[in-house]
Amino acid sequence: MTTPSRLPDPYGQGGGANLADILERVLDKGVVIAGDIRINLLDIELLTIKLRLIVASVDKAKEMGIDWWEDDPALSSRARHNELARENAELRERLAQLEPAGPQREEAP
Amino acid sequence: MSGLRYVYAVCHPYESPLQRQLSGVAGAPPKRLTHHGLVAVLSTVPEHEFTEEALRANLEDLDWLTATARAHQQVIDALTAVTTPLPLRMATVFRDDSGVRSMIEAREEELRRVLDRLAGRVEWGVKVYVERPPESSAEAEGAARPAAKPVSGRDYLRRRRDQTRAHDDVWQRASEFSERLHGTLAAFAEDSRLHAPQNSALSGATGQNVLNAAYLVSRADSEEFVELVDREKDDVPGIRVELTGPWAAYSFAGEFAEDPGVES
Numbered sequence: 001m002t003t004p005s006r007l008p009d010p011y012g013q014g015g016g017a018n019l020a021d022i023l024e025r026v027l028d029k030g031v032v033i034a035g036d037i038r039i040n041l042l043d044i045e046l047l048t049i050k051l052r053l054i055v056a057s058v059d060k061a062k063e064m065g066i067d068w069w070e071d072d073p074a075l076s077s078r079a080r081h082n083e084l085a086r087e088n089a090e091l092r093e094r095l096a097q098l099e100p101a102g103p104q105r106e107e108a109p
Numbered sequence: 110m111s112g113l114r115y116v117y118a119v120c121h122p123y124e125s126p127l128q129r130q131l132s133g134v135a136g137a138p139p140k141r142l143t144h145h146g147l148v149a150v151l152s153t154v155p156e157h158e159f160t161e162e163a164l165r166a167n168l169e170d171l172d173w174l175t176a177t178a179r180a181h182q183q184v185i186d187a188l189t190a191v192t193t194p195l196p197l198r199m200a201t202v203f204r205d206d207s208g209v210r211s212m213i214e215a216r217e218e219e220l221r222r223v224l225d226r227l228a229g230r231v232e233w234g235v236k237v238y239v240e241r242p243p244e245s246s247a248e249a250e251g252a253a254r255p256a257a258k259p260v261s262g263r264d265y266l267r268r269r270r271d272q273t274r275a276h277d278d279v280w281q282r283a284s285e286f287s288e289r290l291h292g293t294l295a296a297f298a299e300d301s302r303l304h305a306p307q308n309s310a311l312s313g314a315t316g317q318n319v320l321n322a323a324y325l326v327s328r329a330d331s332e333e334f335v336e337l338v339d340r341e342k343d344d345v346p347g348i349r350v351e352l353t354g355p356w357a358a359y360s361f362a363g364e365f366a367e368d369p370g371v372e373s
């Protein structure tokens with residue numbers, strides 16, 4: 001109806017639009033209308049789709065630079081492991097700081 | 110060949126034709142189906158790709174998803190250039206034209222209501238990122254590697270405290286900046302939505318996304334909005350502002366209640 005009035009040139013969009021931005025919109029936003037084909041996209045959150053992608057094609061996703069799950073402790077056992085390792089190191093350091101008191105106690109009868 | 114109908118958007122009737130070479134999802138050119146004075150923009154998609162089962166599988170296929178999402182957005186984009194589309198969520202598929210007509214009849218009132226509300230308006234996306242200051246990121250790297258050069262525990266803890274404090278400062282500044290920016294932009298825009306921050310690795314952007322907002326702005330005010338963002342964003346060290354758009358009003362189109370009884 002309304003014809004466009006001097007819209008500024010597209011920013012960060014058009015051909016080179018960020019896939020994350022596009023997915024955020026086409027998967028998560030817009031009008032939700034169930035078609036005759038009942039894919040339950042209605043109930044599938046973007047996160048779920050992302051998870052499915054990972055399960056389906058980790059390598060492909062990595063190729064595209066999508067590897068966020070590696071840093072997310074909720075999703076990645078490696079990230080969880082790193083987190084544990086970091087915590088461990090910190091505790092060890094703290095322990096090292098207390099150490100001077102340690103040997104004395106051992107020497108006591 | 111038989112085919113299903115993939116609906117991109119619903120619009121008020123519009124005059125200007127879409128660009129000639131536009132191809133939609135699965136390569137077919139989008140067409141208009143006018144019913145009850147509303148236009149559904151759709152294209153034919155192959156049945157073997159869009160049955161429920163096929164869709165489930167295809168959505169897990171990154172190539173397919175990327176191609177489909179981009180094709181969907183391309184059509185919406187083209188529509189945005191000539192009218193105000195009400196974008197549908199990706200993969201809204203009907204068996205045939207009569208399925209699309211029934212949907213329009215069933216939802217006519219709501220479709221009109223939202224279309225009227227959005228008419229002549231577009232969406233702009235604004236994101237704020239915190240860039241990590243270089244020294245602190247180098248330190249963080251050292252701290253994350255437990256096997257690195259041994260330092261005394263006190264040293265370690267002190268460094269860690271400093272680092273946390275520096276990081277907190279940047280965050281503090283970024284969140285104040287974001288709040289102020291959002292306040293300014295929201296006051297200018299007709300409506301606004303705050304979205305969850307994007308994971309930087311998924312978006313490929315550097316830095317941590319702290320504000321991910323969408324603003325509904327009339328076409329007439331868009332130029333001014335863009336200038337406003339430009340003005341507000343300048344030269345805050347460690348903080349980056351990103352503008353995307355104009356988008357169809359995706360973030361403001363979803364004001365429908367859950368789909369009532371399409372089952373029947």
